Amino acid sequence: SSILNLSGAVSGTGGTFTANTSTVNYNSGSPQVIASLIYNNLTVSGAAAKTLAANTTIGGNLTVSSSSTLDLATFTANRTTSGGVLTVAGIMKLGGATGGQTGSNFPLNFGTVNLSGGTVDYSYAGDQTIFAITYNHLTLSGSGIKTPSATFSINGNLSIPNSGTTLDSYIYQITGNASGTFTLGSGASLILGRLTGGYNKIDFPTGYTSVSLAPTSNVTFQSAAYQVIPAFNYGNLTLSSVGGSNKVAANSFTVTIKSTFLPCAE
Numbered sequence: 001s002s003i004l005n006l007s008g009a010v011s012g013t014g015g016t017f018t019a020n021t022s023t024v025n026y027n028s029g030s031p032q033v034i035a036s037l038i039y040n041n042l043t044v045s046g047a048a049a050k051t052l053a054a055n056t057t058i059g060g061n062l063t064v065s066s067s068s069t070l071d072l073a074t075f076t077a078n079r080t081t082s083g084g085v086l087t088v089a090g091i092m093k094l095g096g097a098t099g100g101q102t103g104s105n106f107p108l109n110f111g112t113v114n115l116s117g118g119t120v121d122y123s124y125a126g127d128q129t130i131f132a133i134t135y136n137h138l139t140l141s142g143s144g145i146k147t148p149s150a151t152f153s154i155n156g157n158l159s160i161p162n163s164g165t166t167l168d169s170y171i172y173q174i175t176g177n178a179s180g181t182f183t184l185g186s187g188a189s190l191i192l193g194r195l196t197g198g199y200n201k202i203d204f205p206t207g208y209t210s211v212s213l214a215p216t217s218n219v220t221f222q223s224a225a226y227q228v229i230p231a232f233n234y235g236n237l238t239l240s241s242v243g244g245s246n247k248v249a250a251n252s253f254t255v256t257i258k259s260t261f262l263p264c265a266e
Contacts, residue, residue: 001020001021001022002022002023003023003024003025004022004023005025005027006024006026006027006032007027007029007046008028009032009033010026010032010033010034019037019038019039019040019059020040021060022041023040023041023042024041025043025044026043026050027045027046028046028048029046029047029048030046030048031048031049031050032048032049032050032051033051034050034052034053035053036055037056037057038080039059040058040060041058041059041060041061041062041063042056042058042062042063042077043064043065044063044065044068044069044070044090045065046065046067046068047067047068049069049070050068050069050070052071052076052077053075055076055077055099056075057078057079057080058077058078058080058084058107059079059084060084061086062077062084062085062087063085063086063089064087064089064091064092064118065089066089066117066118068091069090069091069092070088070090070091070092071095072092072093072094072095072096073095073096074105075096076096076099076100076105076108077105077107078099078108079107079108079109080109081109082109083109083111084110084112085110086107086110086113086114087114088114088118088120088136089116090118091119092119092121093123094106094120094123094128095142096124097124097129101129101149102131102149103127103128103130103147103149104122104124104128104131106120106131115133116136116155117136119137119138119139119156120135120138121139121140121141122140122141123139123142125142125143125144126143126144127145128142128146129147129148129149130146130149131152132149132172134152134153134154134155135154135155136155136156137156138154138156138158138159139157139160139161140159140160141161142165143162143164143165144164144165145168146165146167147168147169147170148169148174150172151173152172152175153174153177154177154180156177156179156180157180157182158176158181158182158205158208160184160185160190161183161185161188162185163187163188163216164187164188165188165189166188166190166191167188167190167191168191168194169190169191169193169194169202170193171193171200171202173202174205174206175206176206176207176208177207177208178208178209180208180210181208181212182212184212184213184217184219184235186216187214187216187217187218188214188217188218189217189219189220190217190218191220191222192204192219192220192221192222192223192227193221193222193223193224193227194223200224200225201223201225201226201227202223202225202227203228204219204228204229204232211230213232213233213235215235216235217234218236218238219234219235219237220237220240221238221240222238222240236261237261238261
């Protein structure tokens with residue numbers, strides 16, 4: 001039941017590590033590599049990133065403290081059996097498309113997931129599936145297409161900062177919060193509604209009162225159902241006519257387009 005605080009580099013070979021009911025805390029103020037072991041409780045703290053170098057297994061709880069970052073890279077930090085608590089009060093970066101929840105390396109088998117106060121960053125340089133859960137802050141920094149597995153909500157900020165990254169809502173509505181900000185960076189893309197899956201009505205991410213769309217960002221409305229175009233300052237705006245769906249601007253508002261406008265074909 002002891003706590004082992006590791007404030008330096010971890011190295012060495014051979015021997016056996018027995019986790020029992022212990023907690024191992026990587027708490028350096030400098031970057032650390034997490035040893036590939038079977039932990040009971042694993043905690044990362046300290047104002048620097050802690051990075052997995054190989055798959056790591058948790059028997060108890062996994063905690064990312066508010067001051068730190070856990071970078072899973074392309075590896076996994078799954079629980080051996082169902083139970084325990086995953087707490088992200090800092091930043092958890094997901095650089096893999098397999099090994100965890102479907103389509104990513106979001107940790108598996110935790111009975112409780114507490115993301116309050118923290119940020120989850122899907123950072124893989126390729127397509128990923130966004131695990132459907134309530135996020136605090138959600139960042140999609142990796143390239144490729146990021147697609148939800150189901151409807152999900154965000155209590156804080158939703159950020160897609162980079163060119164080459166696309167959030168494809170598929171047939172799922174994205175729900176935000178008035179206290180958060182939705183940011184679509186230069187060259188980043190948002191697709192609202194895909195015809196596959198049947199007739200569906202997908203709106204612009206709802207709930208946000210603060211929306212920032214870069215002049216070279218891309219927003220496409222292509223649901224098979226009726227869609228309302230909210231009154232924001234768009235970069236590139238595309239209205240798809242596939243399926244004969246109707247797109248209308250919100251009444252009594254002005255829609256501003258800074259770059260390219262591609263309306264529905266007749």
